[in-house]
Amino acid sequence: NAGVTQTPKFRVLKTGQSMTLLCAQDMNHEYMYWYRQDPGMGLRLIHYSVGEGTTAKGEVPDGYNVSRLKKQNFLLGLESAAPSQTSVYFCASSQGWTDTQYFGPGTRLTVL
Amino acid sequence: DQQVKQNSPSLSVQEGRISILNCDYTNSMFDYFLWYKKYPAEGPTFLISISSIKDKNEDGRFTVFLNKSAKHLSLHIVPSQPGDSAVYFCAASGLTGANNLFFGTGTRLTVIP
Numbered sequence: 001n002a003g004v005t006q007t008p009k010f011r012v013l014k015t016g017q018s019m020t021l022l023c024a025q026d027m028n029h030e031y032m033y034w035y036r037q038d039p040g041m042g043l044r045l046i047h048y049s050v051g052e053g054t055t056a057k058g059e060v061p062d063g064y065n066v067s068r069l070k071k072q073n074f075l076l077g078l079e080s081a082a083p084s085q086t087s088v089y090f091c092a093s094s095q096g097w098t099d100t101q102y103f104g105p106g107t108r109l110t111v112l
Numbered sequence: 113d114q115q116v117k118q119n120s121p122s123l124s125v126q127e128g129r130i131s132i133l134n135c136d137y138t139n140s141m142f143d144y145f146l147w148y149k150k151y152p153a154e155g156p157t158f159l160i161s162i163s164s165i166k167d168k169n170e171d172g173r174f175t176v177f178l179n180k181s182a183k184h185l186s187l188h189i190v191p192s193q194p195g196d197s198a199v200y201f202c203a204a205s206g207l208t209g210a211n212n213l214f215f216g217t218g219t220r221l222t223v224i225p
Contacts, residue, residue: 043201044215045212
């Protein structure tokens with residue numbers, strides 16, 4: 001039981017490049033989330049999903065897209081990376097609306 | 113605008129003493145509060161929570177206190193242990209609507225042996 005895993009752990013991009021971050025959970029959770037953490041700020045919700053095939057915007061969705069084609073996977077895409085997207089990205093999942101969120105180890109992304 | 117604030121970026125305490133971490137919030141619609149603990153290179157892990165119908169919740173060495181009128185909560189760790197050294201995040205949400213957690217900026221706790 002690996003919990004929540006994230007791929008890759010580190011990535012460096014040039015401005016304008018695209019990439020996809022993968023989050024996988026093996027707990028059969030309905031809800032999945034993508035957060036970003038920046039220095040001097042708390043984690044902020046980018047997008048979330050309340051079930052397979054559904055996605056919704058969080059607090060800071062601009063510049064990102066997500067997809068939840070399979071229940072266990074939640075993908076975060078950057079179509080045209082910008083230096084402002086340099087951050088640590090965390091994925092999380094939970095079973096229900098108010099249940100504890102379990103976090104992955106994070107992906108450190110640098111956009112030059 | 114930061115809706116959940118942790119005004120102390122760091123805290124150092126001696127092993128065996130009490131650690132008190134504080135958190136303030138501005139949104140009166142928040143009714144569920146959590147503390148997460150984070151070690152370097154790992155994701156946050158859930159520590160303890162409290163709903164607005166309570167003013168105290170205890171789990172072993174960890175106790176969370178909620179003062180709704182002051183929009184303030186605190187986490188007490190007694191006794192503090194070196195393994196408690198980590199960054200602690202306070203988070204808040206409303207039970208209605210999305211499970212959208214609003215996080216504070218974190219307090220780095222160092223427990224000195």
